[in-house]
Amino acid sequence: MSLKSSNKVDTNRYQLEIELPGDVFEKAVEQVYRKENKKITIPGFRKGKAPRSFVEKVYGSQVFYEDAINALYPAALEEAVKEAGVEYVEDKVDFELVAAGKDGLCFKVTITTKPEVSIENYRGVAIEKKPVKVTDEDVDAEVRKVQDRNSRMVTVEDREAQTGDITVIDYEGFVDGVAFEGGKAENATLNLGSNTFIPGFEEQVAGHKTGEEFEINVKFPEEYHAAELAGKDAVFKIKLHEIKVRELPEVDDDFVKDVSDFDTVDAYRADLREKLTKSAEERSKNEVENAIIDKLTELVQAEIPQAMYENRINDDVRDFAYRLQSQGLNLDTYMKYTGMDNEALRGSFRAQAERQVKVRLALEKIAALENIQPTDEELDAEYEKIAKSYEMEADKVKAFIPKEDLAKDVAVEKAMAIVRDNAVITEAAE
Numbered sequence: 001m002s003l004k005s006s007n008k009v010d011t012n013r014y015q016l017e018i019e020l021p022g023d024v025f026e027k028a029v030e031q032v033y034r035k036e037n038k039k040i041t042i043p044g045f046r047k048g049k050a051p052r053s054f055v056e057k058v059y060g061s062q063v064f065y066e067d068a069i070n071a072l073y074p075a076a077l078e079e080a081v082k083e084a085g086v087e088y089v090e091d092k093v094d095f096e097l098v099a100a101g102k103d104g105l106c107f108k109v110t111i112t113t114k115p116e117v118s119i120e121n122y123r124g125v126a127i128e129k130k131p132v133k134v135t136d137e138d139v140d141a142e143v144r145k146v147q148d149r150n151s152r153m154v155t156v157e158d159r160e161a162q163t164g165d166i167t168v169i170d171y172e173g174f175v176d177g178v179a180f181e182g183g184k185a186e187n188a189t190l191n192l193g194s195n196t197f198i199p200g201f202e203e204q205v206a207g208h209k210t211g212e213e214f215e216i217n218v219k220f221p222e223e224y225h226a227a228e229l230a231g232k233d234a235v236f237k238i239k240l241h242e243i244k245v246r247e248l249p250e251v252d253d254d255f256v257k258d259v260s261d262f263d264t265v266d267a268y269r270a271d272l273r274e275k276l277t278k279s280a281e282e283r284s285k286n287e288v289e290n291a292i293i294d295k296l297t298e299l300v301q302a303e304i305p306q307a308m309y310e311n312r313i314n315d316d317v318r319d320f321a322y323r324l325q326s327q328g329l330n331l332d333t334y335m336k337y338t339g340m341d342n343e344a345l346r347g348s349f350r351a352q353a354e355r356q357v358k359v360r361l362a363l364e365k366i367a368a369l370e371n372i373q374p375t376d377e378e379l380d381a382e383y384e385k386i387a388k389s390y391e392m393e394a395d396k397v398k399a400f401i402p403k404e405d406l407a408k409d410v411a412v413e414k415a416m417a418i419v420r421d422n423a424v425i426t427e428a429a430e
Contacts, residue, residue: 004106006084012305015110018080020072022104028068036064065100069107077109087114091307115302117365123422125295131427132284134276142272146259147248156243160207163193167205168242174235182226183234187241198234205238213239292419293359300362312353313346320349360412363419367411370418374410379403382410 004017033052042050042058056063081088091112098106153166161167167190173183192202204216216236224230249255253264262268321331335345374382380394383406387394 003080003083006080006086009110011303012089012113012115013110014084014086014113015108016077016080016084017098017106017108018076020076020105022102025068025072025100025105026102028072029064032064032067032071036067062100069097069100069105072105073107077111080109081111086111088112089114089305089307090311091305112305112307114308115304115361117300117302117361119296119300119362119365119369122296122299122362122366122419125292125299125419125423127288127291127295127423127425128428129288129425130284132277132280134273134280138276139269139272142276143251143269144248147251148246150255150259151246151248153244154247156245157210159243160209161192161240161243162206163202164245165192165206166190166244166246167192167240168244169205170239170241172237174237175229175232180229180234183236201236205240208238208240210240210243213237288423288425289420292416292423293355296362296419297355297358300358300365302358302361304357304361308357309350309353312357313349316349316353316356317346363412363415364408366415366418367408370415372411372414374407374414378410379406382406 002019004019005015006017007015009015030052033055037050037052037055038048040050040055041047042054045051045054077088089112094110096108098108100106156165169188169190170186171184171188173180190197190202190205192206195202198218198220200218201216204218208214214237216238218234218236220226220229220232220234222231251265256262256265256268260268260271262271317331324331324334331345335341340348383394383397383401386392386401387397390397
């Protein structure tokens with residue numbers, strides 16, 4: 001293969017003229033003939049036994065050219081792209097056949113390439129960090145969660161229902177005196193104050209005692225999902241069967257011994273504070289990382305081809321589909337449940353994809369400017385890390401991930417470390 005010429009014809013579009021010698025093309029044509037001849041019947045010959053010259057005489061001298069070109073094309077294009085020193089982006093390819101025959105194969109392709117990228121001032125980006133602070137109220141909230149998990153339900157009979165109670169009711173709804181579909185239930189559990197029912201419903205259940213039967217008046221919201229009920233006045237007949245409250249255990253040393261490995265409330269709260277602090281520090285670290293990424297997307301300068309965004313969306317949708325499969329769902333079912341079509345689904349990933357593409361281009365450029373070249377030892381360590389995470393042998397991982405691709409990923413990580421280590425991080429005022 002030889003690259004005859006490489007010319008930029010438009011923004012992020014290059015035309016490559018590629019030439020293969022006659023013996024290479026002839027070999028490809030012969031291979032196609034041997035494969036396809038098994039299906040060909042020529043009068044005077046048994047099926048699959050006709051010489052190539054007879055087949056070409058009957059069907060034309062170029063009968064095997066198209067398949068031969070298709071067989072040679074991928075490797076030839078890949079080699080030409082490397083020789084041209086451009087980075088190919090999966091996108092529409094314009095193909096033009098120049099010549100094909102005994103003298104060889106020559107064709108032109110116009111491809112989309114990665115953009116020219118520039119970035120400045122990536123060292124010393126200013127980031128404001130939220131202070132890490134865990135208050136007594138934060139610890140109280142964690143203790144309350146544990147209390148909730150260890151609570152018990154107690155029936156109340158000596159007072160009216162109130163916000164926060166859990167009630168058990170029968171109800172039936174009527175619009176203009178007629179019961180409507182879906183408006184009836186028996187022994188339904190309703191947490192007063194949860195706002196899960198129509199506005200005004202829960203508030204009117206409050207104030208009634210166990211055993212009472214009563215009516216409440218509500219109005220369906222104008223945007224209610226059932227169009228026939230939207231904006232309508234309704235009457236619900238209610239029977240209140242039971243009022244229950246969640247009784248929380250007292251937080252004392254006995255409680256602590258039951259729910260943890262500690263013996264005292266003070267030791268337990270100190271451990272919770274430590275865990276909350278570590279969690280808050282991790283969140284703060286992630287927020288700083290995201291803020292740095294946002295800065296890089298602002299600093300990077302490039303005319304990015306739309307195909308790069310679309311390809312990234314393809315990858316994100318594919319990853320999402322895999323996650324759904326692990327949960328026993330598929331993408332079609334998900335879209336049916338959510339009322340989304342393919343366009344809406346892809347749209348939901350667009351902002352994320354654009355951010356991913358921009359930051360990758362930024363970090364690749366920084367890696368080039370910083371002359372980052374991962375060592376063989378660093379690449380081997382990364383292969384081992386990946387192998388361990390997937391519980392595979394490193395050699396098998398190497399078969400799936402080319403060294404060249406892994407080197408780019410490691411270089412990008414090291415570029416991010418440079419930006420992170422040189423960022424000017426100040427703590428925001430409380």
